[in-house]
Amino acid sequence: MKKGISKGAIAARASREVKDGMYVNVGYGIPNLVPEYLAGRDVFVHAENGIIGMGPLARKGQEDPDVVNAAKQPVTIVPGGAIVSQSDSFMIIRGGHLAMTFLGAFQVSERGDLANWKGPGDGIPGMGGAMDLAVGAKRVVVTMTHTDKDGAPKIVKECSFPLTGRKCVSLIVTDLAVIRVADNGLILEEVAPGFTAAEVQRATEPALTVSPGLKEIAPP
Amino acid sequence: MDKVVKSSDEAVADIGDGAVVMSGGFGLCGIPENLIRALVAKGSRNLTIIANNLGSTDSKDGKIYGVGLLVRNAQVRKFIGSFPGPIAKFPWFMEPYRSKALELEIIPQGTLNERIRCAAAGLGGFYTPTGVGTPIEEGKEKRVLGGREHILELPLHADFALVKAHRGDRSGNLIYRRSARNYNPVMAPAASVTIAEVEELCEVGAFDPDGVHTPGLFVSMVVKGERYEKRY
Structure with a gap:
């Protein structure tokens, strides 16, 4: 079977949505790879646990247990970074102070409904900051695999998993495509190399x- | 004013069965690890724990630390938080969870900390758009404000808040370090009794007033943490 682009390439494509001067947030999973493609850019990455100006993952041997990202991995803070409390961090999130957030998903509906906290597994669900990000960030970009492990579509007419937020997703970047959520439905903007x-x-x-301007996803 | 107590054991001595206890920290970052160990040793039961995570795993040994240690020791009746995390793979969690001896209230992270802030600030609640159209809105008052649907969320108060700071002075002024700040300054004002453990204990007057993150006004007791593992 043909393969789409890698997780790193999904994150790289998603990172191109970020413009210089933006404050953006990244969630778990593939979104967590996005900051690796923003190094050197004039952008501040916000982490929900209270970092503004999060840099790449800490190098081995240079981990500081007091500096972690939303996935609890040791990270770095860029020059000009700032630390805030949880209260201020979610004021930033809910209050519309972030230009963009990158979130993973189990499902996205054709209206842009997002389901990303309670999936198919029997694990104990938890939404963390996702519901606040879904309502608060100016733009929600979903990065995910196009289909689930069984090959079933994750872009659906109606989400069957419990929602994280209603009509909140603007753009979906997957291993197969870049799809824009418009008022009148889903617009296929880009396809992975080798896919129609x-x-x-x-x-x-x-x-x-x-x-009409359909193109291939450019490589990282 | 001198609020220093000699040990973590002494600091948690009044946390009895059935107490509602908040714990700062995100994952294992900024957790009051000495106070948690002392509370495990004390063995108080039927606790309600309010924290972001129900403990978290150390990436090196794969074991659960943080408030998860209280669950492992069968001390927790109810957990209120936003991300229980990897604890589901441990039978000492799943068994009481399935039998409903351990109840979970999982809520959005922003709602969790704003409910705590509301209790600290003497407010009766707040309306938030977070959770509208999701299972979180069930049973809650809904109101359209500014053309947008909101749900009413109520304050979350605790009997005890356990917080961790990098430095503290004897009167309870606290300074946090990096992302270990997280919930600690939010929870410190939201409990009847707030116990702060610090890595470095300083004399009153050692801090520049402009640099204090949590004023001692919110802090009942200060203890120098005996041992820091600072896992991640």
Whole structure:
């Protein structure tokens, strides 16, 4: 079977949504890779646990247990970074002070509903900061695999998993495609190298409108 | 004013069965690890624990630390937090969870800390758009404010707050370090009794007033943490 782009390439493509001067947040999973592609950019990355100006992961031997990201991994703080309490961190999130957030997902609906906290496994669900980010960030970009482990579409007409937020997703970046959530449905903007629009449609439940400017996802 | 107590054991001596206890920290970062160890040793039962995570795993040995140690020791009746995390793979968690001896109230992280802040600030609650259209809104008052749906959330108060600071003076002024700040300054004002453990204990007057993160006004007791593992 043909393969889409790697998780790193998904994060790299998503990182291109970020413009200089932005304050952006990243969640767990693939989004956690996004900061690695923002190094050297004039951008501040916010981590929900209270860092503004999060840098790349700490190098081995240079970990500081007092400096971790939302996934509890040791990270670095860039020059000009700042530390805030949880209260201020979620004021930043809920209050609309972030230009963008990158979140993972179990499912996204054709209206941009997001389900990312209670999935198929029998683990104990927890949403962490995702519900606040879904309502508070100016733009929600989802990075995920296009289908689940069984090949079922994760872009669906209606989410079957409990929602994180309603009509909150603006853009979906997957291993197969870049899809924009518009008022009148989903617009297929980009496809992974080697994939056609028809192949992406077959892996997607709702109908996609192919953008007149359809192009290939550029490599990292 | 001198609020220093001699040991973590002495600091937690009044935390009895059935107490509602908040613990600062995110994952294992900024947790009051000495006070948690002391509370495990004391063995108080039927506790309600309010914390972001239900403990978290050390990336090196894969074991649960933080308030998860209280669950392992069968001391917790209810957990209120936003991300229980990897604890589900441990039978000492799953068994009481399945039998409902251990109740979980999982809420959005921003709602968790704002409920704590509300209790600290003497407010009756707040309306938030977080959770609208999700299972979180069930049973809650809804109101359209500024053209947007909101749900009413109520304050979350504790009998005891256990917080951890990098430095503290004898009167309870606290200074946190890096992302170990997290919930600690939010929880310190939200409990009847607040116990702060510090890595470095300083004399009153050692801190520049501009640099104090949590004023001692919110702190009942200060203890110098006996031993820091600072796992991650």
